[in-house]
Amino acid sequence: MSDRTDLVDVLARLSFLVQGTLSDLAAEHGLSLAQVRLGGILRDHEPTMNELGQHLGLDKSSVSGLVDRAERRGLVVRRPSTSDRRVVHVIITAEGRALAEQVGAAFADQVETLTANLTATDRRALVRAAGRILIT
């Protein structure tokens, strides 16, 4: 099998493994993958609904629903903009932040387990190669 096929295959399988891991961890904390992504963004930002849609690659109506469900569960709140009354900012609550941090820590642990067989050189090479892909 060619190196090209190997690379395609390995990237697809790795992505399913990582997403599956993240999805399982989210479920253990009563969250969906989408809610975890949301929390990951809100940990460092207070975006508008519009900006959230751009970050997540979702339609504005999808963002409305996502934020609705998160708000209903007390994970986020909506805060009207003071400068433009059409605009709404989304803010993570203390509870939402705590959950996001728990899932983040659990994910880091899982990655540690998954990469236990890698040498330090492997890890550096992986971070370097993946980083180059992500720049695009």
Add this chain to the structure above:
Amino acid sequence: MSDRTDLVDVLARLSFLVQGTLSDLAAEHGLSLAQVRLGGILRDHEPTMNELGQHLGLDKSSVSGLVDRAERRGLVVRRPSTSDRRVVHVIITAEGRALAEQVGAAFADQVETLTANLTATDRRALVRAAGRILIT
């Protein structure tokens, strides 16, 4: 930032990038990610519903729905087992196979684009490191 954090971050982001790419390609062909996964398995196997659930990590009721929708679109057929009348095998149709192959080829092209900046050494290192993770 520590190497450990880098690795966690890079794996998460890479998985979202690859899954997003695959999901977009699937959508361009009128398919969902789940249907593409299904097609990927059925290209090489004729599993029972039960086996399919294990491969995909889904409940049997979820598999029923997934196969229902694929069958309704002419991508797969159900074939009763001859040896055990409780069992159903899932078979990909010619149309389903053609679609799966189109998406697979488009994905390979996209990976080629995404990894255009990688040196041959980077690629080998990535395949090696990812392979070691996947063994687990």
Add this chain to the structure above:
DNA sequence: TATTGTTATACTCTATAACTATA
């Protein structure tokens, strides 16, 4: 009794289209 698969039900996620309020 145990296993295989389906069905009923409920929820999340997503998009399109129509709408409201504001700029």
Add this chain to the structure above:
DNA sequence: TATAGTTATAGAGTATAACAATA
């Protein structure tokens, strides 16, 4: 008119629980 966001609606995907058929 254009933009930000919501709502109505529809469909895919998923799980739990109850069920039917077969082993």
